[in-house]
Amino acid sequence: MMRCGGFCERIVDGKRCTQVATDIHHVVKADKYIKQHGGDEDAYFDEANLRGVCASCHQWLTVGEREGRDVTGCFGPPPESTWSPCI
Numbered sequence: 001m002m003r004c005g006g007f008c009e010r011i012v013d014g015k016r017c018t019q020v021a022t023d024i025h026h027v028v029k030a031d032k033y034i035k036q037h038g039g040d041e042d043a044y045f046d047e048a049n050l051r052g053v054c055a056s057c058h059q060w061l062t063v064g065e066r067e068g069r070d071v072t073g074c075f076g077p078p079p080e081s082t083w084s085p086c087i
């Protein structure tokens with residue numbers, strides 16, 4: 001897990017989700033993102049493409065992707081008070 005103690009980063013109706021992030025979501029699908037990086041498998045773990053989300057938001061994102069909805073724009077920067085990077 002690349003982000004410790006983080007909360008879900010999805011924005012729901014203008015507010016940030018308040019659930020603890022238990023899942024990692026790839027903003028750009030992992031296989032596509034790796035291709036964009038010339039097949040570099042390390043891109044799978046590129047934090048720029050990862051968002052911590054709760055299980056229910058992850059479900060929502062997965063369903064949205066499957067249905068072809070654009071779900072990439074629904075994340076916000078985490079408030080500093082609730083987020084600290086792993087060092």
Ligand SMILES: [Zn+2]
Nearest residue numbers: 008017054057
């Ligand atoms: Zn959530």
